Amino acid sequence: MDVGSMLDERSREIFRRIVESYLENGEPLGSRNLSRLLPMSLSPASVRNVMSDLEQLGLIYSPHISAGRLPTQSGLRFFVDAFMQTGNLSDEERASIDRQVRPNDRDQTLENLMTDASLMLSGVSRGAGIVITTKSDPILKHVEFIRLEPTKALAVLVGDHNQIENRIIDLPAGVTSSQLTEAANFLNAHLTGQTLPEFRGQIKKLKQEVQTEVDALAQDLIEKGLAVWSGDSEEGKPTQLIVRGRANLLEGLGEASDLDRLRLLFDDLEKKDSLIEILELAEAGSGVRIFIGSENKLFSLSGSSLIVAPYRDGEDRIVGAVGVIGPTRLNYSRVVPMVDYTAQLIARLSRGSM
Incomplete structure (x- = not known):
C-alpha cells in the first residue's frame, strides 16, 4: 500500500507536525495545539477528523483516551523515507568532528581513534555511539615470557606504538625457564616489523x-x-565493539521494564553474533542505514533505533561500522549526516590518510 498517495496536503502537514513534535519533546500532540501550529486555518474538530484517518492508516496512535497522538513505528519509518531531509554538514560541524576524532599525536592507536569517534557520536546524538572494527594485529617490536606456573607463562607483547598486550599461555610439560628465554630471544631477533x-x-x-x-x-x-x-596428522581476526554513552539511554527512564530492555540490548550487543549482524546490516546497503525498533530483531525488545554506516579499507572491503543507538525519537536528520561523515573519516584515518 502506497501510503503517501493516500495523503493530501493537509494530512501530510498534520502528520509531519505530530512526528516533529514527538522527535523534539517525546510528548503527544493534541488537536487544539496542533490547529494553532498549522499554516492553514483548521478547527480542532477538523484536525481530529484528519488524525482519525491517519490513525486508521497505522501512522499515528493515541497512548490513552483523550490524549494527543504519537507516531507509530510504521509512521516513523514513513516519515524518515518520505519527509526527512538530511542536508550536508556545515564547515563548522565537520571541523568539530575532525577535532574530536583525528589523532592528536603520532603514536595514537587506531583503537583510540575508534573510542574518540564513539564518544563524539554519543555526544551529538544523546544516544550511545558504537564502533565495530576488526581488531588489527600490532607490529611487534619486543616479546617476553614470564613463567607463572610449571605449565603456564605470561607472554608480554609490545607493539610498535608501545601497546602492551598480555596473554597467559599453556606450556608443554618440562619446558624450562632457559628455554623460555631462548624462545623470546629467537622471536625478538626475527620478529622486527612483523605481526x-x-x-x-x-x-x-x-x-x-x-x-x-x-x-x-x-x-x-x-x-x-x-x-x-x-x-x-585460520583463524579469523576477532571483532571488537566500542560503545560510549550508555548512560544517555538510561536518562529519563523511570520504568523498570525500560531498563531491563536496555540491559537486554547491551547484553546482545556484546555477543559476537550481534556484532556480525550489525556489520551485515551495514553491508546490505550503500551509505547510512536506519533501523527503527523491531525492524531489526536485535532491537525488537529494546524499542531502540540504529543508525549505522559501514567503513571500508583501501581495497574497498567493509572492515567495520560506526553508528548510534538511541530511542526511536532520535534526531534522524541531524545524526544521519554525522554518522555518514564519521564513517568516511574513519575509513581515511584507518588507511593512514591523515
Missing part, C-alpha cells in the same frame, strides 16, 4: 620445508627397509 600472524606464517612455511626434507629422507629409509613410518 605475530605474519611471523607464524613464516614459521609454518619453514616447518613445511623441513618436513618435506624429513619426509623425503624417511621415505628413502622406508623403501630401503631401514625404518618404519608412523605419521600424525
Whole structure:
C-alpha cells in the first residue's frame, strides 16, 4: 500500500507536525495545539477528523483516551523515507568532528581513534555511539615470557606504538625457564616489523620445508627397509565493539521494564553474533542505514533505533561500522549526516590518510 498517495496536503502537514513534535519533546500532540501550529486555518474538530484517518492508516496512535497522538513505528519509518531531509554538514560541524576524532599525536592507536569517534557520536546524538572494527594485529617490536606456573607463562607483547598486550599461555610439560628465554630471544631477533600472524606464517612455511626434507629422507629409509613410518596428522581476526554513552539511554527512564530492555540490548550487543549482524546490516546497503525498533530483531525488545554506516579499507572491503543507538525519537536528520561523515573519516584515518 502506497501510503503517501493516500495523503493530501493537509494530512501530510498534520502528520509531519505530530512526528516533529514527538522527535523534539517525546510528548503527544493534541488537536487544539496542533490547529494553532498549522499554516492553514483548521478547527480542532477538523484536525481530529484528519488524525482519525491517519490513525486508521497505522501512522499515528493515541497512548490513552483523550490524549494527543504519537507516531507509530510504521509512521516513523514513513516519515524518515518520505519527509526527512538530511542536508550536508556545515564547515563548522565537520571541523568539530575532525577535532574530536583525528589523532592528536603520532603514536595514537587506531583503537583510540575508534573510542574518540564513539564518544563524539554519543555526544551529538544523546544516544550511545558504537564502533565495530576488526581488531588489527600490532607490529611487534619486543616479546617476553614470564613463567607463572610449571605449565603456564605470561607472554608480554609490545607493539610498535608501545601497546602492551598480555596473554597467559599453556606450556608443554618440562619446558624450562632457559628455554623460555631462548624462545623470546629467537622471536625478538626475527620478529622486527612483523605481526605475530605474519611471523607464524613464516614459521609454518619453514616447518613445511623441513618436513618435506624429513619426509623425503624417511621415505628413502622406508623403501630401503631401514625404518618404519608412523605419521600424525585460520583463524579469523576477532571483532571488537566500542560503545560510549550508555548512560544517555538510561536518562529519563523511570520504568523498570525500560531498563531491563536496555540491559537486554547491551547484553546482545556484546555477543559476537550481534556484532556480525550489525556489520551485515551495514553491508546490505550503500551509505547510512536506519533501523527503527523491531525492524531489526536485535532491537525488537529494546524499542531502540540504529543508525549505522559501514567503513571500508583501501581495497574497498567493509572492515567495520560506526553508528548510534538511541530511542526511536532520535534526531534522524541531524545524526544521519554525522554518522555518514564519521564513517568516511574513519575509513581515511584507518588507511593512514591523515
